[in-house]
Amino acid sequence: MIRNLVDYVDERLGVSPGARKLLRYIFPDHWSFLLGEIALYAFIVLVGTGVFMSLYYVPSDAEAVYRGAYEPLRGLTMTESYLSTVNLSLEVPAGLLMRQTHHWAANLMIIAIVLHLLRILLTGAFRKPREINYLVGVTLLALTVLEGFVGYSMPDDLFSGIGLVISYGVALSIPVFGADLAFLIWGAEYPGSSDFFPRLYIVHVLIVPAAIAGLIGMHMAMIMRQHHAQFPSKLATERNVVGYPMWPGYALKAGGLMFLTAAVLFLLGGLVQINPIWQWGPYEPYLASNGAQPDWYLGWLLGSLRLMPALEIQLGDLTLVPNAFWGGLVFPTITFMLMYAWPWIDRRWFGDRDKHDLLDSPRDNPRRTAIVISYFSWVLIIFIAGSIDRLYLSSTVPYEAQVWFLRIAVIVLPFVVYFATKRLCEELSAREPRPLRGWTGKVVRRTPAGGFETVELDEGVPAVDGANGRNGGPVVKEEAGAGEGARGS
Amino acid sequence: MSSPTEGASETHDREAGSKRGAENLVLLSLAAATLAAVAFGVLVIVLPDTQLLGLALGGSLALLGVAAVVAGQKIVPQEIAIEERTDFGERQPASEVVEMVRDAERGVSRRRLLVGAAGASGAALGAAALVPAVALGPKVGETIAQTPWSRGRRVVDSQDRPITADDVQVGAMLSGFPEGATRREFGASIVIVKVPPGELEISARMRADAPEGVLAFSKICPHAGCAVAIYRHPLYEPTTERPALVCPCHYSTFDVRRGGTLEFGPAGRDLPQLPLELNAARELVATGDFVGQIGPSYLGVRK
Known part of the structure; x- marks a missing residue:
């Protein structure tokens, strides 16, 4: 049957050379390479559950009276957006399961992308030849955060309205x-x-997801073209790629990971409540709640708005720069510009223009690791500032004192983190061999003469000799340099 | 499995181990996954309980995942492959492509003019495409500065009952709206507090707008537009802080004794006051629009 099918398609489209390449595509094996895959699988769950919800959600600010099953809301006037989301949650069979799974999946997708980004930055995977794909990845992070925000703005519950009014305030604050x-x-x-909710809807279900899907396609096409980067080992060099072929083992395992990711999300969606909008009530501009928090991935923006001192730049009676601009737009712009520019900053800083298919272990490049961790600590402090009202409730430290502490910490702490991380990496790489995973077992290799030789690999032997790590530069870089030099001459 | 023509790739079949047990495990998982999937379908129709549905669907997916991973790990042949990387720069010299592109220029005398003209018309077309997008929104004009408040408007509560001076207690905060106007409008809602007149630290003009120490402010925070929904009222002065209205979003804090001036937080402007007077029935009545504009700052907010 498989033969007939392959023949049928191949005679018409000539796909078998491409298919053969795809089936033989080699995946180097490391747990941290799965973070991006998890983000992809969460996206698939988002599309599936999202399509289900789009059949019930009504994007409208038209007012209606709630007459549904939930007693506390009965008789209340609310928008169709809110009403339809409450009905989806409480009356549509499996509606709440789909909505909660969708929300959990959005959280998982963003955390997976952030951790994936951290892995890419710490191992130097953004270097030549992967800079273009890195830019696509950073754009995916930005789009996913935007998509998440638009998504939880759509139900028009109290919290979604508070988020929207802040985004309106930030939009107003754009100079001129x-x-x-x-x-x-x-x-x-x-x-x-009344055009606004239909606009949110089309942005959330078509424009942004289409862009995300397109960029994911580009991301994967570029990975296929360049092959994965890999950690150095006895077999892995700058000139080859070592790992499991796609077919059959890896495809099954990756498919299994997809099912397991979806399983965790549906179990969370079924068993762990998230954003019970019927409890928040409908939004009105004159309502707000103490302790309202956005989804975690907007905490850094909430924190930056809170930490900013009351500065507005005026010229006569014109307000050139309203306050919300600093925290709401200047800060995230700087954050993302630094991320976008990093491959070129790194390149200048280390004077390294070479192609790299072998990854660095974070400890072997202390300065890069330190700057990356320092950058993340900077964002993290501001993220923490987004929850200081909660910290105020569970501690006795006054809110104002926390704000002043964090305003200073946001300037001082990244430097402290930089030097501490650098020191830690230097000590680690001097003290012990890198914990890279070596291949175990026997491998048959073809010799240049055309015969075969068997290579024995001992279990537990570190892939790269630790002694080399001690003498300044890691082995990896030296090999890379030699390879490049040989090719360039 | 591995074809002999694949020169660059060398493979090695690892010991697959005892496949029998693994096959049994996969079969068992698949059978259970099927059952859980059927259970999900039945539950949707018979008993759509969110927890049970999540357990059935999540369970089915988890079992499928286990089956796939075990099959990938234990049943199918295991191999490690090594493949040479291709060097794009070497394989396809970029200069050839550049030559091909440049071929188009042969015999063209006014190349720069032509390219410039094409660029200009492209830019014009792009700009033309943007015009409909700009037409989506109305002109800002005066609408942003308008509120439903004007001289003689009574202040009502959420049940449309007029609020009297006696309803406002020291230490408590009330929300008010203009009588007969839509409350969804940004400029509609106000907060009302009472400060003993002797404690007020405001100008005579502002004092005149606060009969018996009853002060009204816009409820919309001048920072980012959230509702100023917290009233901090001290129980133990002077060891605790002064009474203040606080926005729960970014904690802009406005001192009520000083007429809503910013005490802490990010807001760039003070809370706009709504001038009040009392009518014969001691009901709160606006004597005009807010002093200063309400809502978040923008270019012309201080005009």
């Missing part, structure tokens, strides 16, 4: 054009015209 831009998006002064 802010008000025009905000009116363009909302169609009127906040809470906006």
